[in-house]
Amino acid sequence: MTGSTTGSTTGSALSGFLLDLDGTLVDSESLHRASYEAWFAHRGWELPDLAMFTGRRAEDVFAVEPGPWSGHDPVALAREVVPFVPDEPPTPVLGARDLLLGARATGVPLAIVTSAGPDWVERSLRAMALDLDSVDVVVTSRDVADGKPHPAGYALACERLHIDPAHALAAEDSPAGVRAARGAGVRRVVGVATTHLAARLEDAGATEVHDDLRPLLGLVARG
Structure with missing residues (x-):
């Protein structure tokens, strides 16, 4: 773990997970x-x-x-x-598959919010031996007029999940993604330091930063 900043993954009830794809769920x-x-x-x-x-x-x-x-x-x-794009599967980030399966098993609403297209979402999920049924909502580049760092994608995901963004948790690997989630009203934005230094994610508004998704696995047990 690279450390935490102004928040933590404990606290108020979790309304849902809002997860970026590239660099967050898969190392692509x-x-x-x-x-x-x-x-x-x-x-x-x-x-x-x-x-x-x-x-x-x-x-x-x-x-x-x-x-x-x-x-x-x-x-x-x-x-x-x-x-x-090379015809190779992306590598899952540590903890990604268990987080998706845990959210599904415990009923925590789950969305993927990505700057990629639908085909890449399916390809990435297959790399984790999963499919679209593993998530409740997918928001891709085709679903919004404005991409990250604009908050439209995260706002749409919360609308489709019928959840309060203030009580959701977002995970992002890029400053643009962190700003998008924060702009949509998500208070708990976890930075995943796969593509950017922790300091850059913190400067963008990440409330904590980890090297992968394993520190979040306890949340699906609590729901």
């Missing part, structure tokens, strides 16, 4: 990095700092960040990247 950074490296090489463009893509929809990055893609259709560019 190397796969996505490889896809961008191959795509930029294919395009003949200089490779930028790929950290700007972490936790965000590719089309949002292409739309607002300066780069060789300026002036191109951001949605079309994002679609171009998808075929370059």
Whole structure:
């Protein structure tokens, strides 16, 4: 564990889990990095700092960040990247499968809130020997007009789960994701330090930071 900051995973009753996917449930950074490296090489463009893509929809990055893609259709560019993702399963983050199974067994409402698309959600769940029935709600890049750090995805997940965001717990690996959850009114946002340093997650508003999801497993036992 990298340590805790202003909060903890104990306290008031938990209304639900709101879990990011990439970097939180699955360690997929190397796969996505490889896809961008191959795509930029294919395009003949200089490779930028790929950290700007972490936790965000590719089309949002292409739309607002300066780069060789300026002036191109951001949605079309994002679609171009998808075929370059290596045909390999992502690696589950420690504790991820047990957390999903525990939430399902104890009836804790559970949503995945991701900047990825539906196909990647299913692929990632298969990597954990799970399927879409393992979660109650999935909010993907296609469900909202504005991606992270905008809070729309988390707000929609809470609406679909019929839960109070103030009493939910969100887990995120990126500053953009942490800001999105906090912006939706989630008070307990756990940072998972797989892609970013703990300090960056804390600066974004994470109430505690861990190396993986195992410290959260006790919560599903309490429900």
